[in-house]
Amino acid sequence: MASGAPMLPGGRAFWLRQFTLWHRITGAASLSTLIFFATTGFLLNHPGLIPARAEITTQTLTLPAPLQGVLSAAPASGTLPLPEALAGWLSPRVSVPLQGIQADFDAREVWIDLPRPGGEGRVIIDRQSATAEVRITRRSWLALAADLHKGRNSGAAWPFVIDALALGTLLFALSGFGILLMHARARPATWPVTAGGLALPAILFLLFVHA
Known part of the structure; x- marks a missing residue:
């Protein structure tokens, strides 16, 4: 916490430190793998970008x-x-x-x-x-990356990488939610933005996907 910042009440300060610690650790540990899966997910959504040769x-x-x-x-x-x-x-x-x-x-x-x-x-x-x-x-190596994203024919060890990323991302999201919760009172836009992030995919699904 920066010097000069007001001290938080004991219990709240403890949980904020814990949430921040876990958010930082899980973010650093899963950063490169998360970038890989985000990039390959984009490629899978646009298969024309993957060379057919x-x-x-x-x-x-x-x-x-x-x-x-x-x-x-x-x-x-x-x-x-x-x-x-x-x-x-x-x-x-x-x-x-x-x-x-x-x-x-x-x-x-x-x-x-x-x-x-x-x-x-x-x-x-x-x-x-x-x-x-x-x-x-x-x-191509892009096709290789796309198959690794899906876990297709990737051997016995690769599923553990996917499971570890899923767990790390879950902890990253939950600790981030905890930080939001701690700061929400001083930041009124927190919950409207969070609710919008939940509602927008649901609206798009109901309008364009759900039969």
Whole structure:
């Protein structure tokens, strides 16, 4: 509190300090991630800004002899987890962890989807020739950012980033509301502006969205 400012009553001063502290901490901790999600949310609302071009790469791999036996012993039909040996060999070659991933088996081929943000891919293993055709599609970094915003094919760790941002933003908003509450008496415009922020989206929804 600046020197010379009037002292607040004990309880009110304590809560104002707490709200200000938490508002500052959560704002600083979530600032960069919040900017990222705000920017990518704008891009998702204007998909024409995301370039449609894509880079496609293909390669053909020959399974080593030990894995050919694993392939021969794999099921002839159904959707099942890819055998660990095959997953361990393919993962570094396609830059996607495949342990536990589901694959589609039939008597001639094994199909494996390669989910990734900003693109997609697939592996088709020919059971007779023991070769794997790998096809990877990579789109622009804006498409990658948009997929991360949605959490699309973003792996096991990224949802924790989204959850942490949601919690941080909630604490930021609640502590900001506490600061508003503390200063509202001296700032008459506080509640009309707050009510307007609540009412405007509801009005727009009722006028232009709600059927």
